[in-house]
Amino acid sequence: MPFTRRQILAGLAGLGVVGLGAGGARYWLGRPLVAAEYDYQLIAAPLDLELVPGHITPAWAYGGQAPGTELRARQGEWLRVRFINRLDVPTTIHWHGIRLPLEMDGVPYVSQAPVLPGEYFDYQFKTLDAGSFWYHPHVASGEQLGRGLVGALIVEEREPSGFKHERTLNLKSWHIDSQGAFTDFSVPREAARGGTPGRLSTVNGEHAPTLDLPAGQVVRLRVLNLDNTWTYRLNLPDADARIYALDGNPVAPRPLGEAYWLGPGMRIELGLKVPAAGTQLSLRNGPLRLATLRAVGADTTPAEWPPALPANPIAEPDLASAETLRFNFEWAGAVSTGLAQGAAHSFWQINGEAWDINDKTCADRPIARLQLGKSYIFELRNLSQYQHPIHLHGMTFKVLRSNRKTIIPYFTDTYLLGKNERAQVALVADNPGVWMFHCHVIDHMETGLMASIEVA
Ligand code: C2O
Numbered sequence: 105m106p107f108t109r110r111q112i113l114a115g116l117a118g119l120g121v122v123g124l125g126a127g128g129a130r131y132w133l134g135r136p137l138v139a140a141e142y143d144y145q146l147i148a149a150p151l152d153l154e155l156v157p158g159h160i161t162p163a164w165a166y167g168g169q170a171p172g173t174e175l176r177a178r179q180g181e182w183l184r185v186r187f188i189n190r191l192d193v194p195t196t197i198h199w200h201g202i203r204l205p206l207e208m209d210g211v212p213y214v215s216q217a218p219v220l221p222g223e224y225f226d227y228q229f230k231t232l233d234a235g236s237f238w239y240h241p242h243v244a245s246g247e248q249l250g251r252g253l254v255g256a257l258i259v260e261e262r263e264p265s266g267f268k269h270e271r272t273l274n275l276k277s278w279h280i281d282s283q284g285a286f287t288d289f290s291v292p293r294e295a296a297r298g299g300t301p302g303r304l305s306t307v308n309g310e311h312a313p314t315l316d317l318p319a320g321q322v323v324r325l326r327v328l329n330l331d332n333t334w335t336y337r338l339n340l341p342d343a344d345a346r347i348y349a350l351d352g353n354p355v356a357p358r359p360l361g362e363a364y365w366l367g368p369g370m371r372i373e374l375g376l377k378v379p380a381a382g383t384q385l386s387l388r389n390g391p392l393r394l395a396t397l398r399a400v401g402a403d404t405t406p407a408e409w410p411p412a413l414p415a416n417p418i419a420e421p422d423l424a425s426a427e428t429l430r431f432n433f434e435w436a437g438a439v440s441t442g443l444a445q446g447a448a449h450s451f452w453q454i455n456g457e458a459w460d461i462n463d464k465t466c467a468d469r470p471i472a473r474l475q476l477g478k479s480y481i482f483e484l485r486n487l488s489q490y491q492h493p494i495h496l497h498g499m500t501f502k503v504l505r506s507n508r509k510t511i512i513p514y515f516t517d518t519y520l521l522g523k524n525e526r527a528q529v530a531l532v533a534d535n536p537g538v539w540m541f542h543c544h545v546i547d548h549m550e551t552g553l554m555a556s557i558e559v560a
Pocket residue numbers: 198200240242369495497540542544
């Protein structure tokens with residue numbers, strides 16, 4: 105039996121997102137643009153979900169839903185979120201892919217103190233870039249993201265894009281058993297390999313849903329990988345689909361092709377020409393169906409492809425003057441060494457150093473110091489048999505080349521570094537602070553594959 109639409113069993117729904125003031129209301133595509141401010145009150149709280157019919161999963165949710173409420177902002181404007189912690193554990197919010205001041209970045213003991221149970225924190229920043237971003241805690245990430253604390257943050261272009269229709273697809277698998285109970289978010293033998301996978305895949309919190317799309321129209325599909333572990337090999341057989349943006353940054357539109365590998369934390373925006381009414385398409389991960397896309401409604405005159413999305417204002421690295429820094433990502437394997445009580449496993453390291461998630465002072469020892477305003481080339485080398493989605497906070501980098509595949513240079517915050525791959529990326533160190541640099545397979549990050557980089 106297919107999973108039915110999940111139901112909210114316990115009542116916290118009313119505490120969800122509250123738009124503050126007249127400007128706080130969400131606006132919908134197609135309506136006239138109003139100079140609006142986006143003020144949200146966002147609550148993290150326990151929420152029982154019915155992911156497996158007839159069974160309760162004790163999730164944690166933002167705004168009464170998991171994945172969390174979709175936040176929307178307009179490029180160039182302020183986003184102000186009052187975040188209230190109604191969990192009984194400390195937490196923070198990190199804004200993945202957003203270029204912002206360090207004190208809003210949500211990293212405990214670097215950006216801010218953890219938000220304690222019952223407390224709140226006001227996040228506010230200007231959104232420099234338009235695109236598909238997301239938010240999640242940066243505390244006990246395996247469990248907190250695993251239980252559902254993940255959500256989309258969509259920054260709309262200043263001027264309307266050519267898309268009249270859009271849809272956000274939040275991909276997440278759940279670490280639950282057949283009774284809906286949580287299983288381990290991180291198992292040592294998996295953490296030392298590809299990461300601990302969830303067992304139930306969902307799109308917008310539902311297993312293999314059917315989503316209706318307007319027949320004959322071009323729809324902007326924002327596909328977000330909010331998963332702890334999975335790299336989705338996204339494909340849409342028989343569909344007329346083009347890639348418009350990767351990880352929040354526009355690219356020259358090109359066909360989706362066979363498949364796109366979307367690692368944890370990564371996003372892809374597709375333009376999809378929805379076929380005639382009654383037709384169904386299958387959004388898949390390799391051969392596995394993630395969702396059915398069903399064309400509905402009266403066909404209209406076939407829509408044209410919208411033009412490319414406008415580029416974001418990211419500084420172009422000066423490759424001629426750039427200094428090259430090398431980062432090796434490797435297995436540090438010591439699965440069976442006797443660990444002191446409560447000590448973290450360390451299976452992974454960057455340039456010979458493993459991050460200790462219990463050591464609050466790790467960020468005081470950055471593995472690289474960059475000079476504010478200078479350009480750098482990072483040479484990323486994966487010395488392991490597993491892939492690592494390498495993510496940097498605070499700055500967007502440009503992917504230049506790889507020894508494994510042809511790269512059309514593009515800007516991103518997360519690069520999926522394949523097995524034994526060597527890639528070069530470049531950036532202008534234009535945001536002062538101490539920025540996390542880590543693998544987004546959460547149990548890799550929590551077992552060593554994290555570091556900090558200082559820009560001053
Ligand atoms: Cu999604 Cu430290 O990041």
